[in-house]
Amino acid sequence: MSKFLIGLAAALVVALVAYWPLGMGVTFVDRLEAGANVMVARADVAGVTVAMQRAPLARKALLSGPANQFQREGMGSLPGINQRVLAVPGMGRVEWTNPPPSQ
Numbered sequence: 275m276s277k278f279l280i281g282l283a284a285a286l287v288v289a290l291v292a293y294w295p296l297g298m299g300v301t302f303v304d305r306l307e308a309g310a311n312v313m314v315a316r317a318d319v320a321g322v323t324v325a326m327q328r329a330p331l332a333r334k335a336l337l338s339g340p341a342n343q344f345q346r347e348g349m350g351s352l353p354g355i356n357q358r359v360l361a362v363p364g365m366g367r368v369e370w371t372n373p374p375p376s377q
Contacts (some may be wrong), residue, residue: 300330302364310335317355321347324359327348333366334357343374 286344306328314324322339326332337346341355348354353361356368 303328303331305339305370306333306335306362306364310359310365313358313362314355316343317341317358319355322355335368336371337368338371340375346370346374369370 277357305327307324310324310326314322319339321342322337322341327336327337337355337359344354346354346356348357359365359368
């Protein structure tokens with residue numbers, strides 16, 4: 275039982291350090307978002323936006339915009355927006371909030 279309480283206390287401390295104003299969780303996600311915005315701009319697809327999941331704080335990029343399937347996923351050696359955003363160091367996942375336009 276004492277090992278469980280020690281583990282629980284350690285997990286709570288880690289969570290508080292990450293989310294507390296002095297923690298680096300928000301700063302880290304802000305840097306991920308800035309990097310993702312650079313990668314989306316390099317893809318040169320008008321109207322695509324990126325925001326990071328904030329509640330709960332996560333390393334997940336939420337993308338939206340008129341990108342078609344090829345622009346989103348790429349093909350072969352041509353990276354799509356998904357791969358470009360995932361190339362940001364520390365990025366965990368990419369999710370589109372809207373479906374691709376119909377062809």
